[in-house]
Amino acid sequence: MSGRYLFADIDEPGLNTLAVYERRGGYQMLRKALQMPSEAVLNELETSGLRGRGGAGFAMGKKVSFLPKGALDIYLVCNADESEPGTFKDRELMQKNPHLLIEGITIAAWAARANHAFIYIRGEYAFQADRLEAALAEAVQAGYVGEHILGSELTLSLVVHRGAGAYICGEETGLLDSLEGKRGNPRLKPPFPAIQGLYQGPTLINNVETLSTVPTIMRLGGAEYAKLGTETSTGTKLVSVSGHVRRPGNYEIELGIPSREIIYGLAGGPPEGRSVKCWFPGGSSSPVLTAEDLDVRYDFDSMAKAGTMLGSGAIIVVDDTTPILDVALKTAKFYRHESCGKCTPCREGTNWTVKMLERIQTGEATPMDLEIMASVQEHIMGNCLCVLGDAMAMPIGSMIQKFRGEFEQVIEQARMARERVAQPPEGRRAGPRANSHESVPA
Amino acid sequence: MSSAPGGWPYTGEPIEVHRFAHGSRVPGWDSSVDLEKDPATIPDPATTEVPERVRAEIEAHMAKYPDRHSAALPALAAAQRHHGWCSPEAIEQVACVMRLTPGYLTAVATFYDMFETEPVGRHALYVCTNISCSLCGADEIFAELSELAGEDPDVRVRAFECLGACDLAPMASVDGVYVGPLRSEDLPGLLDDVRSGRPVLPEKQLATRLVADPHANSEDFPRPGPVAGVGVPLLPGMEPVATHGPGAPEADPGAALAPRPPAGEPGIADVPPHTRPTDDLDPRLPPSDQPRRVGGPEPLPGTDPQTPRSGGSDAPRAFPQSEEGH
Numbered sequence: 176m177s178g179r180y181l182f183a184d185i186d187e188p189g190l191n192t193l194a195v196y197e198r199r200g201g202y203q204m205l206r207k208a209l210q211m212p213s214e215a216v217l218n219e220l221e222t223s224g225l226r227g228r229g230g231a232g233f234a235m236g237k238k239v240s241f242l243p244k245g246a247l248d249i250y251l252v253c254n255a256d257e258s259e260p261g262t263f264k265d266r267e268l269m270q271k272n273p274h275l276l277i278e279g280i281t282i283a284a285w286a287a288r289a290n291h292a293f294i295y296i297r298g299e300y301a302f303q304a305d306r307l308e309a310a311l312a313e314a315v316q317a318g319y320v321g322e323h324i325l326g327s328e329l330t331l332s333l334v335v336h337r338g339a340g341a342y343i344c345g346e347e348t349g350l351l352d353s354l355e356g357k358r359g360n361p362r363l364k365p366p367f368p369a370i371q372g373l374y375q376g377p378t379l380i381n382n383v384e385t386l387s388t389v390p391t392i393m394r395l396g397g398a399e400y401a402k403l404g405t406e407t408s409t410g411t412k413l414v415s416v417s418g419h420v421r422r423p424g425n426y427e428i429e430l431g432i433p434s435r436e437i438i439y440g441l442a443g444g445p446p447e448g449r450s451v452k453c454w455f456p457g458g459s460s461s462p463v464l465t466a467e468d469l470d471v472r473y474d475f476d477s478m479a480k481a482g483t484m485l486g487s488g489a490i491i492v493v494d495d496t497t498p499i500l501d502v503a504l505k506t507a508k509f510y511r512h513e514s515c516g517k518c519t520p521c522r523e524g525t526n527w528t529v530k531m532l533e534r535i536q537t538g539e540a541t542p543m544d545l546e547i548m549a550s551v552q553e554h555i556m557g558n559c560l561c562v563l564g565d566a567m568a569m570p571i572g573s574m575i576q577k578f579r580g581e582f583e584q585v586i587e588q589a590r591m592a593r594e595r596v597a598q599p600p601e602g603r604r605a606g607p608r609a610n611s612h613e614s615v616p617a
Numbered sequence: 618m619s620s621a622p623g624g625w626p627y628t629g630e631p632i633e634v635h636r637f638a639h640g641s642r643v644p645g646w647d648s649s650v651d652l653e654k655d656p657a658t659i660p661d662p663a664t665t666e667v668p669e670r671v672r673a674e675i676e677a678h679m680a681k682y683p684d685r686h687s688a689a690l691p692a693l694a695a696a697q698r699h700h701g702w703c704s705p706e707a708i709e710q711v712a713c714v715m716r717l718t719p720g721y722l723t724a725v726a727t728f729y730d731m732f733e734t735e736p737v738g739r740h741a742l743y744v745c746t747n748i749s750c751s752l753c754g755a756d757e758i759f760a761e762l763s764e765l766a767g768e769d770p771d772v773r774v775r776a777f778e779c780l781g782a783c784d785l786a787p788m789a790s791v792d793g794v795y796v797g798p799l800r801s802e803d804l805p806g807l808l809d810d811v812r813s814g815r816p817v818l819p820e821k822q823l824a825t826r827l828v829a830d831p832h833a834n835s836e837d838f839p840r841p842g843p844v845a846g847v848g849v850p851l852l853p854g855m856e857p858v859a860t861h862g863p864g865a866p867e868a869d870p871g872a873a874l875a876p877r878p879p880a881g882e883p884g885i886a887d888v889p890p891h892t893r894p895t896d897d898l899d900p901r902l903p904p905s906d907q908p909r910r911v912g913g914p915e916p917l918p919g920t921d922p923q924t925p926r927s928g929g930s931d932a933p934r935a936f937p938q939s940e941e942g943h
Contacts, residue, residue: 182833248683260747260779267828291683298694298731299743299780301793302824334681339690340730342778356689358728374684416829417749417783424784424829441830459748459779491749491783505748509778515728 180391180411181384182427185271191306193313196274202319204393208282209327216286220389222397224409228264229254229345229382230458230487232408232475239287241369242377250378251289252354253280253386255296255303256338256345259458260509261489264413265383267425269296269303272387273310277333279389281319284331287379291332295350298339307335342513346561347380348372349515360517361561382487384413404430408474412488416442419449419494430474434464437473438492445494452495453577457486459506460566462573463493483573499578500585503571504532510567521564524555528571535582538589545582549575656720660713667710671699675714685715689725693732702733730777738773740811742766743790746776749783758787758799765804772811782823795823 179185189195196202208216221236242249253276257265269276280292296304311333314320322330336354343349344359351373353359372378388410392400401409408430414437417423421443428437438444438454445451453463456473462483464471471481478485493502511525531548534540552568552575559565575582674695678688692715696707703726705719712719726732744750744759759776766772780795782788788797791811796818799807803818810817819825828834 179830179833182828182830184834186827186834257781258779261749261783262779263781263783266781270824271828297781298690298729299777299790299793302795336687337691337694338729339694339732341728353690354687355684356686356725358725415783417786418752422829423749423786426830427833455748489783491752493752497752501751502748505746505751509747512778 204390219397223392223400228384249289250373251292252380253294258342259487261491262487273307279386343515415489418492419445434473435469449494455491458489461486462569518559520555520558665713738771742774743777745780747779750786753786755787791817796821
């Protein structure tokens with residue numbers, strides 16, 4: 176096993192088919208779970224301390240326990256809209272081991288007493304969605320999904336739902352709206368989806384990796400699983416390492432190992448002769464860290480203590496040959512494009528951040544623009560229905576804070592170059608912006 | 618004081634809207650709505666012709682959900698596959714089958730990147746230009762590919778947001794098939810493959826790629842031929858990990874990893890030997906046909922030197938860092 180749970184024999188030929196998956200002990204954990212009372216299964220999930228792998232890191236067992244009791248229809252939604260830049264772990268899981276996810280969903284449905292389940296997979300993952308649909312057809316045929324699964328009380332319908340290309344649909348309430356056939360606009364919270372989610376019913380939403388971990392928890396037992404990782408970040412985690420590393424890809428790590436082990440040890444570090452300038456520890460939404468932070472342990476709490484977040488577990492490494500401005504501009508443009516436009520701070524904030532960064536790039540900016548930009552980020556944070564705006568404000572804010580000198584240098588160099596060309600009269604500041612401002616009648 | 622046209626108070630004069638030179642972000646600002654027209658109602662099934670295949674597909678989707686509205690996305694996708702884009706006709710057909718107004722579906726279709734609201738070429742080439750890919754030269758790849766595709770009406774090259782394959786960076790999704798890492802020299806072949814309907818760059822497709830984690834596949838797993846993940850080769854010019862970078866870690870990259878689980882894992886011992894890789898692992902070119910393999914690979918420190926390794930298998934996983942794009 177080499178200490179891998181999600182990635183155990185992941186490249187075994189034909190693992191995506193039921194025959195091979197069953198031969199490897201597949202669906203045994205579903206049998207085991209269905210012989211236990213659903214409260215006992217939920218108890219195992221709570222004991223395991225498994226925290227959501229999608230980005231927020233909320234304890235899965237606790238999320239399940241928030242669902243109201245009673246004779247309501249409970250929905251379970253698997254969030255497979257993996258769109259966070261830098262993240263590609265769910266793709267690998269769904270493509271190579273779709274039955275693991277289906278088994279995890281069925282067990283979680285038993286724990287949550289859910290009877291309708293949906294896998295919302297992003298539209299770009301056509302190959303992975305085909306694989307999931309084929310696996311689902313096999314599972315239905317074999318009686319692992321459907322009515323009275325394996326003779327138990329559990330009746331579950333499972334639908335693979337394909338999205339159509341929108342980052343915001345990875346946000347849980349945006350996903351729910353999209354799944355209801357609407358534009359993927361986030362909703363006001365509370366009420367939280369656990370109380371009022373899909374079709375206004377109680378809904379449990381979990382990431383692919385979280386649900387794929389459930390069979391492992393059933394196999395090891397919650398207490399045994401909790402021994403992996405650190406006390407508050409239990410278990411193993413898939414990290415997607417990309418950017419300036421020699422061996423980009425997915426790695427399964429035990430939470431709490433030093434980040435250097437991942438970036439240098441597993442992914443091989445930046446190419447020869449270059450060094451790490453900054454890195455996103457949890458997708459492009461997380462505040463960046465620098466080379467000084469390479470020894471921070473890779474778990475939820477250590478990352479939070481370092482002023483960033485573990486997020487989706489996507490490490491993007493940027494080496495010292497890359498201007499930070501390029502990275503900031505790419506990041507901001509992405510969020511501008513993906514903002515759904517519902518909340519003003521996010522819609523306008525992302526747009527103006529891009530414009531101000533472009534002004535820096537074209538040499539029209541003044542050092543004061545950095546202050547304005549930083550204050551725009553502060554005004555986005557916490558002022559929107561969802562965290563898409565925050566997801567831009569956090570990395571951009573951290574880049575301005577940590578690489579302020581570099582931004583100022585770019586601005587200063589552009590100013591000097593412009594002055595050499597323009598020779599401004601009477602010491603007035605040249606530049607298109609200054610001129611256009613003065614020409615506007617009061 | 619008399620007010621100027623467009624000023625306050627409103628005098629009934631036509632209001633001149635000041636536009637910004639850099640363009641407004643208000644959707645539809647530049648293509649105004651025809652206010653003479655009444656809003657379209659739910660199309661009449663008696664007068665709306667819907668191709669049988671599209672109707673059957675939409676109805677099958679509607680039957681899957683507790684609420685028929687949920688089928689809007691798959692239904693629009695079905696209509697788009699048939700018509701090539703979400704044309705007014707396509708939207709009307711979906712609206713007719715789903716009993717929704719065309720306006721509702723237009724609102725949905727315009728929200729999502731993968732629904733085309735204007736006629737496009739048959740082949741969709743999405744080039745990822747997000748952070749990870751652009752760090753590896755995706756912007757140059759996109760520019761080159763756009764130029765090579767030229768004015769071909771059949772091929773649409775489009776810069777796309779993160780496609781979730783940063784391990785292939787820079788990469789593209791060609792009619793839904795992920796290929797990467799792309800180099801300039803691959804692009805003419807890629808376009809040839811697209812235009813002639815052949816599988817696109819077979820040796821660079823995502824489906825052929827093994828997981829990067831060198832410890833992901835266990836040693837007790839009997840695998841034929843190329844062994845995945847064990848002994849990840851370094852390209853020439855790359856040094857073994859431990860010697861690189863400030864304060865590089867100890868040689869064994871697996872040292873800090875999860876402990877081995879107790880022996881007797883269910884099911885693993887039961888796996889019979891496999892005779893050949895299946896769809897996940899083919900198509901493999903013989904080592905002689907691997908164009909980018911130069912020089913002998915070095916094993917990673919801490920990996921098993923006994924494990925046989927054959928040429929081509931791991932070529933797509935190593936990451937040749939070129940200078941282009943930096």
